[in-house]
Amino acid sequence: MIQTSFVSKTIADLKPSGIRRFFDLAVNMEGVVSLGVGEPDFVTSWNVREAAILSLEEGRTSYTANAGLLELRQEIASYMRKRFAVSYQPESQIIVTVGGSQAIDIALRAILNPGEEVLVVEPCFVAYSPLVTLAGGVAKTIQTVRENEFKLTATELEEAITPNTKAIIMCSPNNPTGTQLRKEELIEIAKIVKKHNLVVISDEIYAELAYDEDFTSVAAIDGMMDRTILINGFSKGFAMTGWRLGFVCAPKEITEAMLKIHQYTMMCASTMAQYAALEALRSGMNDVEEMRKSYRQRRNYIVKSFNEMGLDCHNPGGAFYAFPSIERTGMSSQEFAEKLLFEEKVAVIPGNVFGESGEGHIRCSYASSLEQLQEAIKRMSRFVEKYK
């Protein structure tokens, strides 16, 4: 028999991200105000950029250790201890990765045997389920509900667990809902996780962007350190998306396993980016604080504006996304987003691309200047008025 395609069946069956379609629609349109951007509007602080330039001038262009510059890992360890009260050994429990996404990838590959299940709490970042599939696992989704601000409950979790469940991926503050889990809520979830001996892959990339309550790391909950793979990085909090720099902290055994994959597939993260990150941790915390303050003001502005125009929107505790319900317009989220783009030239992301429980909602990033947000709100009010 003649082979009809050279592409593997796994990849052929993998669905492309729903965001891609919107990108294609919006990218060539003139005058679009975009609330569809999943990254900070700030440019990386000058002192951080300058540190990277200096590293190039000094000729620091070779590989680093597989796990990343020890200096950087030490700085990360101290940052994690001071900021989030979790203690990791720089030599054996931290790997510097190419963004948070690569960290999630090696975490999944390090722990999964073929066919093992991973619980994915939706609505969530579009990459989790595909990464589980790529690692040979089976993604099982848990649908959270708007009535509970899309927070995972212990009951929902327990109901989804089967004898084949190995791990759960969670993200708080969450993309796309902005929801942040409180410490008490995490404790309840942790009880179930421990009872069923699961691993938690905790995507804490938005940890620096918590506006109302202090952020609690899953690893800081009693007894969770030994079963948590903590993902964090510089993209969101430090406005460094394009540098592709994240890190993963985990128990020693898992870290060793991840490092095997990392050394064969990536060798190490970009050296110049690592020097930039070092500077970010050493002197960038004031900038982070400034950015956090600015996001909080814009969050307040956009959430109130949505509620004012009649789109119900819960108050998201973190990240830079609002996730209003568009139910009253009677449209599906795809239909709403498409019409809004064509009629008012505002780009938002339809909620269903983040999972079925995202249907009836749209993700609006408020990581844009106030002027842009004001313009978007003006156009959207006009639009909602017409269709409600």
Added chain:
Amino acid sequence: MHLTEKELEILQIIEQNSRIDFHDLAKMVDVDESEIADTVKKLEDMNVIVCYASIINWAKVDTYHGVTAMIDVKVTPKRGVGFNEVAKRIYRFNEVESVYLMSGAYDLSVVVNGQSMNEVAQFVSEKLSTLDSVISTTTHFMLKKYKHDGTIFEPTNEEDKRIVVSP
């Protein structure tokens, strides 16, 4: 004077953009619109908000030929009033844009605007140096303004470079 956190936040936003709509400002700091108006009024009355000015790049205006000089002034402080009295005598002149008391090699930093270098020179030699307490002056003419009060004059190509939609 002690300000609440919200009042501070309002001040910081107004400092960046004094023309911001109160309705939007109220949403941003999560208070009622009337509270914004009251707070701003209070801060104005207490002279915390001193005035609402704008930053203008005069270099772009063809008909403008003014010059600005920064003058380091050494003075003898007077018993009882210290530097305040001489500072007052200086800032009363219309030509004087700002006066700061400095630590270091000189005492007052005076910024002066004039129509020409000649005009500024005349002001320094006739008005400023002749004041009783003034010991010496050093005048520096400003050649170009790059950044003023936190605002960069030439847009530095910092438009949104992000892709329009991303996960």
